[in-house]
Amino acid sequence: MAKISIIGGGSWGIALAILLHNNGHQVTVWSALDSEVEMLQTNREHKMMPGVILPEDILCTGDDREAVEGKDLLVMAVASAYTRKTAARLSGLVAQGQKILNVAKGIEDGTLMTLSQIIEQEIPQADAAVMSGPSHAEEVGRGLPTTIVVGAKSKETAEYIQNLFMSEVFRVYVSPDILGMELGGALKNVVALAAGIADGLGYGDNTKAALITRGITEIARLGTAMGGRWETFYGLSGIGDLIVTCASMHSRNRRAGILIGQGKSYEEAMAQVQMVVEGVYSARAAMALAQKYGVQLPIIEQVNQILFAGKDPAGAVRELMLRDKKIEVSDAQW
Numbered sequence: 001m002a003k004i005s006i007i008g009g010g011s012w013g014i015a016l017a018i019l020l021h022n023n024g025h026q027v028t029v030w031s032a033l034d035s036e037v038e039m040l041q042t043n044r045e046h047k048m049m050p051g052v053i054l055p056e057d058i059l060c061t062g063d064d065r066e067a068v069e070g071k072d073l074l075v076m077a078v079a080s081a082y083t084r085k086t087a088a089r090l091s092g093l094v095a096q097g098q099k100i101l102n103v104a105k106g107i108e109d110g111t112l113m114t115l116s117q118i119i120e121q122e123i124p125q126a127d128a129a130v131m132s133g134p135s136h137a138e139e140v141g142r143g144l145p146t147t148i149v150v151g152a153k154s155k156e157t158a159e160y161i162q163n164l165f166m167s168e169v170f171r172v173y174v175s176p177d178i179l180g181m182e183l184g185g186a187l188k189n190v191v192a193l194a195a196g197i198a199d200g201l202g203y204g205d206n207t208k209a210a211l212i213t214r215g216i217t218e219i220a221r222l223g224t225a226m227g228g229r230w231e232t233f234y235g236l237s238g239i240g241d242l243i244v245t246c247a248s249m250h251s252r253n254r255r256a257g258i259l260i261g262q263g264k265s266y267e268e269a270m271a272q273v274q275m276v277v278e279g280v281y282s283a284r285a286a287m288a289l290a291q292k293y294g295v296q297l298p299i300i301e302q303v304n305q306i307l308f309a310g311k312d313p314a315g316a317v318r319e320l321m322l323r324d325k326k327i328e329v330s331d332a333q334w
């Protein structure tokens with residue numbers, strides 16, 4: 001039995017808390033938000049995931065020391081915009097070599113850093129790892145079979161975390177490619193916005209399949225230029241997560257995209273889905289990275305134009321369809 005704290009009491013944190021509890025671990029859920037701690041203590045469920053009940057012996061707290069000290073693993077499950085703030089707040093309590101598993105997805109606007117890079121900067125003494133893959137909290141919370149990947153610097157840490165999470169409903173693979181996993185997880189949210197926009201415009205399955213296929217090509221093009229492994233983008237944390245995010249109504253990025261395709265601004269769409277839509281921030285970061293690494297991201301560029309330059313979504317699709325003629329596989333030879 002390990003002692004594990006979930007840092008961030010949202011849908012994903014709660015789903016993982018229950019999974020780890022079912023695996024026999026001693027689990028604590030911590031949140032910076034007093035209202036969230038109180039809701040979890042009183043109702044034993046999160047309003048974002050009604051019907052998924054936290055067992056009584058999971059401690060819910062807002063106390064930093066109680067959450068961090070003596071824990072074998074900290075699972076960082078705060079919305080990505082708060083990763084830095086939360087890491088900085090808890091840093092002084094983290095022991096040398098204490099394991100922190102980031103399960104959020106995003107790229108920081110401005111610094112263009114991945115979330116594990118932020119954690120390493122704010123908590124240099126930690127042993128930072130990541131977990132990513134096609135895994136909606138609503139389904140993990142209900143115990144539906146799910147597969148995922150854990151990335152860590154050492155095989156020992158990756159396998160240690162794999163053992164904590166593995167169960168008959170949660171299969172965990174391991175990988176050394178932390179960067180590829182994080183880029184896949186963050187950038188798929190931008191393509192999910194595009195898939196939602198296509199749905200909002202009333203387009204069909206052909207369009208969706210095109211966006212997924214050409215979308216992962218863009219993600220892999222940027223991701224390999226930055227040092228990620230090509231295979232990672234065609235694995236669970238890449239194409240796997242992209243498929244689930246583009247296809248499922250659980251995806252807030254897709255739901256926001258649908259509203260944007262129907263004519264709403266991204267601010268209006270965010271207000272309506274009542275959640276932070278991380279793809280909006282990652283879209284801007286992706287364009288900055290594309291410029292830095294000199295790669296073309298046509299779909300992601302059009303998403304940026306729609307979000308931030310008021311471009312008409314139908315016009316953006318037309319532009320994508322009519323851009324320069326290409327070979328599908330860039331280095332293919334006759």
Ligand SMILES: NC(=O)c1ccc[n+]([C@@H]2O[C@H](COP(=O)([O-])OP(=O)(O)OC[C@H]3O[C@@H](n4cnc5c(N)ncnc54)[C@H](O)[C@@H]3O)[C@@H](O)[C@H]2O)c1
Nearest residue numbers: 008009010011012031032078079080082103104105136137
């Ligand atoms: N929900 C899912 O199905 C799912 C699955 C896999 C990965 N993820 C990723 O995990 C992360 C968390 O997802 P979620 O759905 O639980 O997100 P969420 O938007 O519900 O937020 C998670 C938590 O962040 C913390 N938080 C929010 N605002 C804060 C603030 N102002 N200050 C400090 N902390 C604050 C709160 O504890 C909140 O519950 C995201 O990056 C998401 O992409 C989510």
